[in-house]
Amino acid sequence: MVSTAVTIAKSPYLQEDPGAGIFRVHRSVYRDPSIFDAERERIWGRAWLYLGHASEVPEPGDFKLRTIGGRELVFLRDVHGRVRAFLNACPHRGTAVCREPAGNAKRLRCFYHAWTFDTEGRLVSLPSPEAYPVGDAFRERLGLRPVARLEVLHDFVFISYATSGPDLDSYLGEAADYIGLVADHSDTGMRVVPGEQRYSSRANWKLGVENAMDGYHFAPSHVTFLEYLKRTGFTTSEGGRGRILSNGHVLGIQSGHSGRAGFDWEPRFGEAERSRIEENRARLFARMDAERAALIADYSRTLFMFPNLLLFDIEGVSIRLLEPVEPGLTRISAFALAPRDEPPEALDVRLKVLTSFIGPGGLATPDDLEAQEGIQRAIASTATDPRPGVDWNDVSRGMASEAAGEPLRSIDEGRVRAFWRHWATMMEEPEE
Numbered sequence: 402m403v404s405t406a407v408t409i410a411k412s413p414y415l416q417e418d419p420g421a422g423i424f425r426v427h428r429s430v431y432r433d434p435s436i437f438d439a440e441r442e443r444i445w446g447r448a449w450l451y452l453g454h455a456s457e458v459p460e461p462g463d464f465k466l467r468t469i470g471g472r473e474l475v476f477l478r479d480v481h482g483r484v485r486a487f488l489n490a491c492p493h494r495g496t497a498v499c500r501e502p503a504g505n506a507k508r509l510r511c512f513y514h515a516w517t518f519d520t521e522g523r524l525v526s527l528p529s530p531e532a533y534p535v536g537d538a539f540r541e542r543l544g545l546r547p548v549a550r551l552e553v554l555h556d557f558v559f560i561s562y563a564t565s566g567p568d569l570d571s572y573l574g575e576a577a578d579y580i581g582l583v584a585d586h587s588d589t590g591m592r593v594v595p596g597e598q599r600y601s602s603r604a605n606w607k608l609g610v611e612n613a614m615d616g617y618h619f620a621p622s623h624v625t626f627l628e629y630l631k632r633t634g635f636t637t638s639e640g641g642r643g644r645i646l647s648n649g650h651v652l653g654i655q656s657g658h659s660g661r662a663g664f665d666w667e668p669r670f671g672e673a674e675r676s677r678i679e680e681n682r683a684r685l686f687a688r689m690d691a692e693r694a695a696l697i698a699d700y701s702r703t704l705f706m707f708p709n710l711l712l713f714d715i716e717g718v719s720i721r722l723l724e725p726v727e728p729g730l731t732r733i734s735a736f737a738l739a740p741r742d743e744p745p746e747a748l749d750v751r752l753k754v755l756t757s758f759i760g761p762g763g764l765a766t767p768d769d770l771e772a773q774e775g776i777q778r779a780i781a782s783t784a785t786d787p788r789p790g791v792d793w794n795d796v797s798r799g800m801a802s803e804a805a806g807e808p809l810r811s812i813d814e815g816r817v818r819a820f821w822r823h824w825a826t827m828m829e830e831p832e833e
């Protein structure tokens with residue numbers, strides 16, 4: 402515990418004094434295993450969490466293994482077409498029932514003693530059943546354990562490990578509208594393009610969130626990417642805005658630049674794409690009112706849904722899923738979203754645009770990882786420094802304009818502060 406903090410944000414790990422322009426985060430939150438464990442319970446055990454996109458398991462029996470909030474899950478579509486998620490732990494003696502990362506199966510058979518489950522999680526067979534009082538109650542009691550709650554919004558699948566708490570609608574609030582805008586990119590629906598970019602950051606998961614919500618670093622950190630954009634005909638942005646939504650969700654909005662693959666042609670997409678993009682744009686405006694169509698075509702957004710989903714409605718549309726592994730290790734999975742009916746040539750452009758930025762081979766993500774891993778190394782070195790102020794990070798940029806009620810600029814740190822305030826609320830809230 403940190404004993405010196407003034408805690409307007411109601412956490413011993415945050416110091417907030419708007420009058421003095423102070424907002425600081427104690428660095429122990431990035432490295433302390435006991436805080437990491439408390440987060441597992443208080444945040445990951447209680448919040449709604451993004452699990453995946455329904456298009457990732459399109460056919461009955463399709464499944465994927467995915468670790469969310471420290472628990473390995475089987476994410477599947479049952480034989481009746483319903484999306485489900487079960488703990489990947491056999492109800493018999495606990496080993497992993499599913500050992501393939503993805504596949505299709507009408508039955509899930511545990512290799513250890515061959516108990517077998519259907520896609521709805523029911524125990525359907527076991528060797529030598531005469532030794533058990535096999536009946537409905539037995540099968541019910543020893544079926545696969547589903548997550549406590551699962552809801553689907555525009556094919557985005559969310560789960561909660563808590564049996565009570567707000568429903569998904571209330572939890573997401575306005576964030577749901579921005580997920581809806583992504584779903585509305587296409588009248589045929591959006592799908593996750595098969596494949597995934599999976600990489601790790603030797604840094605705390607919250608540094609990944611901070612980075613995505615921090616427009617301040619963009620110009621100094623991503624010089625190479627910005628030069629590439631300029632060389633390939635990118636029109637400079639007018640600057641972005643931030644919005645604070647409910648429950649720790651935050652949004653960045655960019656306008657006044659080109660670069661929407663799909664709706665707004667620019668030279669780097671190639672001359673061949675110009676007419677297709679213009680057609681897409683016309684279709685969009687014909688399908689919905691002009692205000693909503695303009696929101697989709699002329700503005701780009703980055704949504705953070707607390708605590709594990711980053712939805713990049715920019716350039717090529719993508720999803721980033723954050724999974725904390727240890728205090729200083731985070732696994733990231735990135736997925737491309739595209740209209741279901743997008744022709745291969747357009748999809749090719751979309752994926753090139755996307756991978757030029759994100760992922761370990763992109764021009765920008767390695768810069769972000771370098772910064773985050775540098776922070777993680779540095780905070781180890783300040784842990785034992787007794788001087789006041791040394792072991793704190795400053796997150797105060799733009800506090801005065803925030804206090805004056807001015808619109809948030811994306812180069813300020815207002816969205817990062819909003820994340821921290823909600824983090825503190827969840828960490829300090831009593832157990833129900």
Ligand code: FES
Nearest residue numbers: 491493494511514
């Ligand atoms: S642990 Fe799965 S059948 Fe025994």
